[in-house]
Amino acid sequence: xxxxxxxxxxxxxxxxxxxxxxxxxxxxxxxxxxxxxxxxxxxxxxxxxxxxxxxxxxxxxxxxxxxxxxxxxxxxxxxxxxxxxxxxxxxxxxxxxxxxxxxxxxxxxxxxxxxxxxxxxxxxxxxxxxxxxxxxxxxxxxxxxxxxxxxxxxxxxxxxxxxxxxxxxxxxxxxxxxxxxxxxxxxxxxxxxxxxxxxxxxxxxxxxxxxxxxxxxxxxxxxxxxxxxxxxxxxxxxxxxxxxxxxxxxxxxxxxxxxxxxxxxxxxxxxxxxxxxxxxxxxxxxxxxxxxxxxxxxxxxxxxxxxxxxxxxxxxxxxxxxxxxxxxxxxxxxxxxxxxxxxxxxxxxxxxxxxxxxxxxxxxxxxxxxxxxxxxxxxxxxxxxxxxxxxxxxxxxxxxxxxxxxxxxxxxxxxxxxxxxxxxxxxxxxxxxxxxxxxxxxxxxxxxxxxxxxxxxxxxxxxxxxxxxxxxxxxxxxxxxxxxxxxxxxxxx
Amino acid sequence: xxxxxxxxxxxxxxxxxxxxxxxxxxxxxxxxxxxxxxxxxxxxxxxxxxxxxxxxxxxxxxxxxxxxxxxxxxxxxxxxxxxxxxxxxxxxxxxxxxxxxxxxxxxxxxxxxxxxxxxx
Numbered sequence: 001x002x003x004x005x006x007x008x009x010x011x012x013x014x015x016x017x018x019x020x021x022x023x024x025x026x027x028x029x030x031x032x033x034x035x036x037x038x039x040x041x042x043x044x045x046x047x048x049x050x051x052x053x054x055x056x057x058x059x060x061x062x063x064x065x066x067x068x069x070x071x072x073x074x075x076x077x078x079x080x081x082x083x084x085x086x087x088x089x090x091x092x093x094x095x096x097x098x099x100x101x102x103x104x105x106x107x108x109x110x111x112x113x114x115x116x117x118x119x120x121x122x123x124x125x126x127x128x129x130x131x132x133x134x135x136x137x138x139x140x141x142x143x144x145x146x147x148x149x150x151x152x153x154x155x156x157x158x159x160x161x162x163x164x165x166x167x168x169x170x171x172x173x174x175x176x177x178x179x180x181x182x183x184x185x186x187x188x189x190x191x192x193x194x195x196x197x198x199x200x201x202x203x204x205x206x207x208x209x210x211x212x213x214x215x216x217x218x219x220x221x222x223x224x225x226x227x228x229x230x231x232x233x234x235x236x237x238x239x240x241x242x243x244x245x246x247x248x249x250x251x252x253x254x255x256x257x258x259x260x261x262x263x264x265x266x267x268x269x270x271x272x273x274x275x276x277x278x279x280x281x282x283x284x285x286x287x288x289x290x291x292x293x294x295x296x297x298x299x300x301x302x303x304x305x306x307x308x309x310x311x312x313x314x315x316x317x318x319x320x321x322x323x324x325x326x327x328x329x330x331x332x333x334x335x336x337x338x339x340x341x342x343x344x345x346x347x348x349x350x351x352x353x354x355x356x357x358x359x360x361x362x363x364x365x366x367x368x369x370x371x372x373x374x375x376x377x378x379x380x381x382x383x384x385x386x387x388x389x390x391x392x393x394x395x396x397x398x399x400x401x402x403x404x405x406x407x408x409x410x411x412x413x414x415x416x417x418x419x420x421x422x423x424x425x426x427x428x429x430x431x432x433x434x435x436x437x438x439x440x441x442x443x444x445x446x447x448x449x450x451x452x453x454x455x456x457x458x459x460x461x462x463x464x465x466x467x468x469x470x471x472x473x474x475x476x477x478x479x480x481x482x483x484x485x486x487x488x489x490x491x492x493x
Numbered sequence: 494x495x496x497x498x499x500x501x502x503x504x505x506x507x508x509x510x511x512x513x514x515x516x517x518x519x520x521x522x523x524x525x526x527x528x529x530x531x532x533x534x535x536x537x538x539x540x541x542x543x544x545x546x547x548x549x550x551x552x553x554x555x556x557x558x559x560x561x562x563x564x565x566x567x568x569x570x571x572x573x574x575x576x577x578x579x580x581x582x583x584x585x586x587x588x589x590x591x592x593x594x595x596x597x598x599x600x601x602x603x604x605x606x607x608x609x610x611x612x613x
Contacts, residue, residue: 134572137579145579145582148590164587175537178537179537182544186544
């Protein structure tokens with residue numbers, strides 16, 4: 001009986017747990033609730049994915065109101081996969097959070113931290129699962145508002161300005177999105193995504209719909225940090241508490257990319273988007289410039305967290321590249337990279353969080369000689385870095401393989417060459433950290449660092465090993481991603 | 494002329510939107526930026542309300558069992574109630590961040606803050 005309500009529980013469970021944390025007022029209890037709810041969310045997400053792969057899309061009518069009028073939660077292969085990413089990362093990040101939160105955040109705010117964490121999770125899961133365009137905006141703001149608060153909890157005062165900057169840019173993005181949804185509603189008279197898709201055809205060539213498309217793309221571009229709208233991201237990730245960086249870097253931009261996929265392919269349709277002059281070319285150009293500009297900037301960062309944040313902007317470029325190809329292979333690459341990038345950035349930021357736990361800093365000059373003092377942490381970092389570069393046997397290789405395949409399929413071999421070339425830039429910045437950690441002597445004024453506690457190492461290594469597991473056995477990830485890509489392009493599945 | 498006057502509410506929406514956006518971008522004072530953001534968000538409320546308005550329409554309430562009356566679409570109003578709540582939450586959070594920034598930096602001028610934050 002409860003199985004019929006999985007779709008609603010996916011969002012409602014963390015939503016109810018958030019105020020519960022506030023009522024408990026004890027950091028440790030709130031943490032336990034967070035871990036339990038994250039695991040429940042993961043179990044539900046797995047159930048939903050299995051159900052969707054077996055019997056097709058799941059539709060849930062909230063409050064029993066039928067679809068075009070009431071709010072519908074609709075799970076198909078695309079968002080079931082994204083739900084798995086979000087809840088999976090949270091299930092690993094929540095146990096990890098305890099130690100870093102104790103170290104980084106004043107004790108009287110612990111329960112508030114977990115409450116905001118759960119609200120952020122609610123928002124991210126809600127954006128993904130809902131089948132209602134306005135509902136996306138509401139959940140977008142739930143996740144955004146809670147992430148501004150989470151970022152501002154970072155120890156340095158720069159975290160405050162980073163959160164403020166993100167608040168301003170995020171609100172502009174969300175408001176642009178809201179204008180777009182309003183214009184669509186004006187033209188179609190409905191907010192249900194499937195209904196919009198069906199009713200948009202006759203009015204497709206009006207200027208209003210074109211304007212709606214532009215507003216939505218720019219608004220979501222801000223949220224997913226598409227170059228050159230990425231300016232909020234590096235500081236937000238660099239100065240947020242470690243556990244928050246793990247959660248946001250691995251999930252927030254992915255969910256925004258998913259939303260863009262949903263609007264471009266399901267609502268407007270690939271044909272409409274291709275009819276928009278130079279849209280695909282524009283997307284590919286921005287993606288490639290973003291990959292290179294962000295990777296080059298990353299090479300020159302001395303704060304390793306900031307370095308990886310710039311690398312995230314570059315990785316978003318790869319995802320958008322997959323979208324820009326408008327082919328099943330390209331989209332498969334883009335969607336599978338959502339999953340793969342969550343694994344690698346999750347692992348890397350967790351390793352960095354462990355470094356911060358011991359050193360109180362993640363600046364590259366402070367990390368010298370760390371390879372011998374924190375061998376397990378740094379080795380996880382190296383493996384995560386290899387995955388980021390795209391070495392065979394890692395997940396990074398799988399994503400790039402499909403993207404290059406898609407480029408060659410279209411006969412755009414210069415783009416394939418650029419993808420390879422950009423991997424070299426990843427080698428450059430990952431190498432800077434490896435060189436400092438393994439080939440330099442520790443600075444004399446730094447007390448000897450010891451290995452990070454198990455509570456941090458275990459989650460870090462779970463994600464690190466997942467990088468290899470899903471790099472070798474791709475049947476699940478690529479299978480689902482290919483299915484999702486076909487569904488988005490309307491080729492069955 | 495008809496196009497200009499007949500759509501005056503949309504023109505106000507566009508004007509307010511651009512005005513708010515300009516304030517956010519051009520002002521260096523963090524509180525003024527929030528004010529700009531507010532105007533920007535409020536302009537969208539106007540857009541939604543305009544979409545739902547039917548000329549001569551009333552509220553969708555049946556009075557004395559009377560026949561079907563012309564009424565404005567109530568759904569945009571409901572949506573905008575939600576958006577107003579979001580706007581209030583954003584403003585509250587934004588202003589509380591400004592308070593914290595003022596405590597940490599002793600100023601709320603953007604250029605002075607970025608001057609203090611220069612990466613060594």
